[in-house]
Every structure is written in structure tokens, then in C-alpha cells.
Amino acid sequence: MQHIYETFWERLSESVDEADLRKAMADAAGAFDLRTFAYLSLPSDVSGTPRLISNYPSPWTTRYLNQRYEKIDPVITRARCDGCPFRWGPQFGCSDTSKAQRRLFDEASEFGICCGLTIPIADRRGGLAAMTFAADEDDHAFLRVADRYEQALQLMATCFHVELRRKRSGCRIVDGVRLTPREYQCLQWAARGKSARDIGAILDITQRTATFHLDNAKAKLGVRTRAQAIARFSAHGPFRR
Numbered sequence: 001m002q003h004i005y006e007t008f009w010e011r012l013s014e015s016v017d018e019a020d021l022r023k024a025m026a027d028a029a030g031a032f033d034l035r036t037f038a039y040l041s042l043p044s045d046v047s048g049t050p051r052l053i054s055n056y057p058s059p060w061t062t063r064y065l066n067q068r069y070e071k072i073d074p075v076i077t078r079a080r081c082d083g084c085p086f087r088w089g090p091q092f093g094c095s096d097t098s099k100a101q102r103r104l105f106d107e108a109s110e111f112g113i114c115c116g117l118t119i120p121i122a123d124r125r126g127g128l129a130a131m132t133f134a135a136d137e138d139d140h141a142f143l144r145v146a147d148r149y150e151q152a153l154q155l156m157a158t159c160f161h162v163e164l165r166r167k168r169s170g171c172r173i174v175d176g177v178r179l180t181p182r183e184y185q186c187l188q189w190a191a192r193g194k195s196a197r198d199i200g201a202i203l204d205i206t207q208r209t210a211t212f213h214l215d216n217a218k219a220k221l222g223v224r225t226r227a228q229a230i231a232r233f234s235a236h237g238p239f240r241r
Contacts, residue, residue, distance in 0.1 A: 001152055004031045008156060012163045013188060018053055021167075025160055026055045032149055033141070034133040036113065039160060041129040042070060053164070056134070060111040074101050079120040079130040085150055089115035089138040112136035117146040119157045123165075131157035175232050177220050186213040191230045 011024035029037045038054035038061070050070050054061055063069075070076050074097055075088055090105065097105075108114070116134035123129050133153060135142040146153075166172075172184035179187065182203075189199045199210040218229045 001149070004028055005152065005156065009159060010192075012159060015163070015167070018164075021160065021164060022053050022055060025053075025156070028156060029133055029153075032145055032153070034135070034145060034153075036134045038132045038134065039129070039157070039164075040070065040076070040132075041123075041161070041164075042076070042127055044127045056113060057111045060108065060113065063107070069104055072098070072100050073104060075116070075118050075132065076128075076130065079118055080128055083120050083122060085117060085119045085154055087115070087117050087143070087146055114138060115142065117150065117153065119154050121157055121161045123161070129161050131160065174217075174221065175235070179217055179220060180213075183213045183217040183220070186210050187217045187229060187233050190214060190226060191233050 005028075008024055008028040011027075012021065015021050015024060025037055025039070029035070036054075036056055038052065038056050040054075041051040043049070050065065052061055052065060074092060078086060078088075090109070092105075094102075113134045114136050115138040116132045118130055118132040121129040121131065131153075133146070172179045172181055174184070174187070182205075185203060186196075186199050189202060190196075194202065196210040196214060197207045199205075199214075200207040203210065214226060214229070218224065218226065221229050221232050223229050223232060
């Protein structure tokens with residue numbers, strides 16, 4: 001499992017667009033035998049446009065967004081009220097669901113989305129985000145994976161959300177300190193155990209240049225050693241537990 005997570009995080013950090021992020025999550029989920037996922041981010045402003053990154057069938061995601069189904073989706077309603085991961089299936093909320101909500105579940109099942117594990121993601125900016133890993137039937141294999149790897153999937157969902165937000169904002173901020181893109185990259189690789197020589201080879205710069213950027217990052221963060229800089233980075237980046 002550690003290898004899956006390390007590969008996933010490396011691909012997230014190296015991604016340049018949403019297509020890369022989608023492929024990284026799809027492959028990581030696939031390693032757990034979870035074939036489909038959907039990340040939905042809702043803005044704090046109710047009139048804003050949701051952001052959906054998913055490998056669900058595109059006709060379904062297009063319909064979901066066009067019909068603004070996030071406004072009636074019982075799964076999203078639950079995610080708004082409860083920050084804990086939860087499982088859902090055909091009978092989810094059946095006692096008090098409306099006709100429109102039951103129709104939504106019926107339509108989703110036509111595209112092979114019948115049950116899932118949904119992980120709400122806290123967003124300090126006031127919006128709501130949730131990651132769902134779905135299956136076409138509520139079988140024992142899916143439930144076994146969801147139960148066994150729930151914490152790992154929760155960590156992956158959070159990392160995905162943080163990395164997407166970072167890429168959208170263009171920020172490279174560590175503990176309130178803004179770093180240049182190259183300083184951030186060098187510190188990011190140092191946090192994975194790479195030496196200045198390794199970093200130079202990875203980023204196609206000289207070892208001296210890599211050391212220069214790491215030294216600048218240390219100075220900006222107000223620390224004396226590389227280990228201290230890495231600790232600051234890890235405590236306020238996607239590695240934070």
C-alpha cells in the first residue's frame with residue numbers, strides 16, 4: 001500500500017492539468033480494485049459552478065452538472081452535514097427521499113453507479129468537497145475494500161484536494177511563507193529524501209543551483225538546516241496527517 005501511495009503522490013505533484021490528476025487518481029483507485037471515482041467541489045457561493053473531476057461515464061457527469069443534481073443529491077446532503085466517510089447504496093436514505101432524489105439514483109444506476117464510499121473533505125475556504133469511490137453493485141468485495149482501506153482512501157482524497165487547490169491558485173506557500181516555484185519544487189523533492197544532486201538531475205538543473213534554491217527556502221522559512229525546512233514543509237503540505 002505504501003508503494004501505491006508514494007506513486008500516487010509523486011504523480012499528483014508532477015501533474016500539470018486536471019487530466020493528469022484524473023489519471024493519477026484513477027490508477028491509484030484501480031490498484032485497490034475501485035474502478036470509478038468522482039471528486040466534487042462545491043463553491044461557498046451557492047450561485048457558483050461546481051467542479052467535477054471523475055472517470056464516471058461522461059454522459060452521466062454532463063447530465064449531473066447540467067441538471068444541478070448536487071442541489072438534491074442525498075449523498076452530497078449527507079456530506080454537508082457529516083464530515084466522516086460513509087457508505088451508501090440503493091437503500092440510502094430511502095425512507096425520506098423525494099421522487100426527484102429516487103430518480104437521480106435510478107439514473108445513476110443506469111451508468112453503473114449503484115453504491116459507493118464518500119469521503120467529505122474539509123475546506124477552510126468555506127466550500128464543500130467530497131471524493132466518492134463507486135461500484136456497480138453493492139457486493140462483498142467492494143465493502144471489504146472500503147472497510148479495509150478507508151483511512152488510506154481518505155488520505156488520498158485529501159491530498160488530491162490540496163494539490164488541486166494549490167495548482168488552481170498557483171500558490172507555493174509553506175506555513176504562510178511564499179516560495180518561488182523552483183524553491184518549492186526543490187523543497188518538495190528534498191522532503192522525499194532526494195539529495196541536491198538528485199534534485200538537480202530530476203529538474204534538469206545543476207547541483208549547485210538546487211542547493212541555492214534550497215538555501216533560499218531555508219532562509220525564507222527562518223530555519224538553519226534542510227531537515228528543519230523539510231519538517232516545516234511536511235507539517236503544512238499534503239504530507240500532514
